[in-house]
Amino acid sequence: MREKREKRDKRDKKKFKRFQARTCRFERMGVELVDWKDVATLQRLSTGQSKILARKRSGTSALFQRKVKEAIKRARFMALIPYEGS
């Protein structure tokens, strides 16, 4: 019984870790722009199917989310990252 509860607690701890309150990574970094040529960062801001991550999930601020959107769309146009799929 106790083992079960401990296991569940551990699982919950892992589960809720993902939903911790986060600050915008770009504001933390103190940068002015989101570089559309930086493929690695843009891929970290999109899902496996290449959808743009919601602000809720990535923690990006409204200002930078708009910049991220623009950057991802530019990179897609130049075939640096895919429009869909991976």
Add this chain to the structure above:
Amino acid sequence: MYPYEAMFLVDPVKHGEDAAGTEKVVSALLEKHGAKVTRFEKWDDRKLAYDIKGHKRGIYLLALFEMPGANLNALRGDCELNETILRQLILRLDTDIPTYLEQCAKYQEKTREELESRRAARREDEEREGEEGLLDDFASVQE
């Protein structure tokens, strides 16, 4: 004169035959429209995320230049007609070119730092978790 950033996707087959020639095609186009190029760099041969005009690979050329705004449409039209250039993206910059370069360099450095700190934090987490696991084991043995 406005500052622009442009990226050209070049046919890799033609580039393979005559590397200097294809680069010259692009720089000649820029010069033709009165662009003052401050930076011109070539990226490595890359796999494209999707096929463009039947090509699976491509070569990217990145140029930073100043050009009179009136010539922009003419430059775009010439790029469309050119067979070597598969695709182009011409953006007007909000700031002047030196500031933009500075911002890009800062961005690169900061993203690298961020990645490293994230990795360090993850490693720390794993270590702590490992210790906790050991403590748990110890407690169960004591019982």
